[in-house]
Amino acid sequence: MADKVREAMQRIAKNIPKGSMPSGPSGGGSGAAAAAGKAVTALGAAGALSYGAYNSIFSVEGGHRAVMFNRLTGMKSTLYGEGLNFNIPWFETPYVYDIRTRPCNLQTLSGSKDLQMVTIGVRVLHKPDPNKLVWIYQHLGKNYDERILPSLMNECAKAVVARYNANELLTKRDLVSADIKAELVRRAGLFNVKLEDVAITHLSFSPEYARAVERKQVAQQDAERAKYIVIGAQQEKQTIITKAKGEAESATLIGLSVKKNPGFMSLRRIDAARDIAGIVSTSGNKIYLNADSLLLNLLGDADDKFEKSIKKPGKWL
DSSP, X not given: OHHHHHHHHHHHHHHSOTTOOOSSHHHHHHHHHHHHHHHHHHHHHHHHHHHHHHHTEEEEOTTEEEEEEETTTEEOSOOBOSEEEEOOTTTEEEEEEEOSOEEEEXXXXXXXXXXXXXXXXXXXXXXXXXXXHHHHHHHTOSOHHHHHHHHHHHHHHHHHHTTSOHHHHHHTHHHHHHHHHHHHHHHHHTTTEEXXXXXXXXXXXXXXXXXXXXXXXXXXXXXXXHHHHHHHHHHHHHHHHHHHHHHHHHHHHHHHHHHHOTHHHHXXXXXXXXXXXXXXXXXXXXXXXXXXXXXXXXXXXXHHHHHHHHHSTTSOO
């Protein structure tokens, strides 16, 4: 721009006659006016040339495409790729689209098949169809994603969530995501928008449902605990029954042994006396009790009295 202005000034200087300053006042005024007119014309031409050169080219960056609007014919069907491109100044205006994949996130509240309120978050990776940019500009404009994606994602997510129960939304999450993706791809294709990926980023239920699930889990744990308590009580009952049977059988055997051989009680008395003597000998306390009470009188007549008692009728049947 500066070089062109400098060249214009140089041409103006060349057009001024050297040493031709008129002697008369009228001649000098007309020459100055002519020189000024030529200077203005040259500056205007230089400015117009600079404006045309600057606005006749535009650059398209990597990952972008451009469409052209002509003031006379409308939208042109030609797509302009990456690099330097040319257009007619003022008559044509380029519009550049980013065709790289971009994310779009949406969180919506929906109802499941069993009427549970679910908050679901969906992330979509999308991009425009590069071959349909002219149609997209004519019908949707530059902000096509803001116009269609939020409503499509909201509608498709609610339609798919309504097909599943609350439990299925957790256990069949991959199927839910696949159904949402299929529905979104179909609907977005009607607007010439391509979807690269659809994923569920967030899934939560209402506080009431969460509390109900927690109470259910607690009830199941209590039921399991009660079941184990019942099993333990049954085992303890069986143990007590077995122990009682063993004691009854032991008493029966002892009675039979005593009836057949009275010396069995003497042997048991000796064993008991030995145990008691061991305890008393290791104790630091003084004991003042009858030897018969402690079963220590092994030489007395306690055994004779016991033998006489078991020989009486009605004893040890």
